[in-house]
Amino acid sequence: MRRTVKPSPQEWRTVPLPRGWVKIRKRILHRDPQCTLRTRCQGAASEEVDHIGDPNDHSDRNLRGVCHTCHAHRTGQQGAAAANARRPSRRRPAPRHPGIT
Numbered sequence: 334m335r336r337t338v339k340p341s342p343q344e345w346r347t348v349p350l351p352r353g354w355v356k357i358r359k360r361i362l363h364r365d366p367q368c369t370l371r372t373r374c375q376g377a378a379s380e381e382v383d384h385i386g387d388p389n390d391h392s393d394r395n396l397r398g399v400c401h402t403c404h405a406h407r408t409g410q411q412g413a414a415a416a417n418a419r420r421p422s423r424r425r426p427a428p429r430h431p432g433i434t
């Protein structure tokens with residue numbers, strides 16, 4: 334199992350993680366030793382820290398420990414939602430009334 338934190342330059346995040354993230358992360362994983370999501374596990378050991386709401390809010394109440402499987406599932410959903418939001422609408426624009434110039 335890889336336990337290294339990789340601050341890669343090609344991070345998908347649009348919001349950079351704060352200074353001291355490693356310490357914050359450690360604290361949250363200590364507080365939530367088991368996955369709090371459990372959408373894909375039965376309470377596996379927490380390996381990653383998820384932002385519950387605002388990705389800019391790094392306070393403890395906005396963070397929770399999750400396992401890799403559930404986190405990947407969740408971030409995958411968020412990525413898909415973001416991609417859908419960026420895609421232009423497939424709906425035809427409403428026709429303009431010919432009488433209006």
Ligand SMILES: [Zn+2]
Pocket residue numbers: 368369370371372373374375376377399400401402403404
């Ligand atoms: Zn899990």
